[in-house]
Amino acid sequence: MLEASRRWRREGLSIGLVPTMGALHAGHLRLVEGACRENDRVVVSIFVNPIQFGPGEDFDHYPRDPQRDAELLAKAGVDGIYEPTVAAMYPPGSSTLIHVAGVSQPLEGQARPGHFDGVATVVAKLFTAVEPDRAYFGQKDAQQVAVVKRMARDLDFPVEIRVSPTVRELDGLALSSRNAYLTPDERKAAASLSSALRLAAEAYAHGEGKPDRLRQILKERLEAEPLAQVEYAEVVNPETFIAPGSLAVLAVRFGRTRLIDNHDLAKVFPG
Secondary structure (H helix, E strand, O other): OHHHHHHHOOOOOOOEEEEOOOOOOOHHHHHHHHHHHHOEEEEEEEEOOHHHHOOOOOOOOOOOOOOHHHHHHHHHHHOOEEOOOOOHHOOOOOOOOOOOOOOOOHHHHHOOOOHHHHHHHHHHHHHHHHHEEEEEEEEHHHHHHHHHHHHHHHOOOOOOOEEEEOEEOOOOEOOOOOHHHOOOOHHHHOOOOHHHHHHHHHHHHEEEEEEEHHHHHHHHHHHOOOOOEEEEEEEEEOOOOOOOOOOOEEEEEEEOEEEEEEEOOOHHHHH
């Protein structure tokens, strides 16, 4: 991939990168659309990164559909698909990880120890392989975005991090490859995440600024759904992921499926 990127750069062309783990959906394609609009060449990486999965997580069962992914990306007009193997990314004896202190530690970092070390490491390797001018991420993974921004800044990667709004179903559920795990009843119940965020945003718009009360609004709505098992519901600073702040962040389990979502309460909830 690096050879093609360097050729494009010699030709004076700008390069956009969309990192993914495949199983593409409309949210990914929104990122691709933005990348194609803003760059001369676009690369989409597809790599299910083993080192960001913890013990007992769904690495072996993570959705994979490479043929469909390739068809979607060809239709979208991308210029390259980068699909490295695990052995290529992590040769035998590899022992280096990137740890982004601070922002990687609360919430998702606490719930999934080592997850963000895996994310930061693989994103750094993708930046090195593709040498993009811009890289595209979705707002749904807000803490991941904050970690990547900090990593890129601290390690002097000359990459602009572009963030696209979360793409949602008609009932508000954020698109995620893991939504495929949900049973029909769990799928209906999962709409409680966006409902909780909407209620908190409405309260914030009407002058409710107390973090404890906003957390209570989020938890009450989620706990009213019998199938929801709340891991956390917090309102944090979007750069540090420490309270207080205006970014409402959620992690909730429905059966065996763990979903996350977030919304900046200072903004009107979409839809």
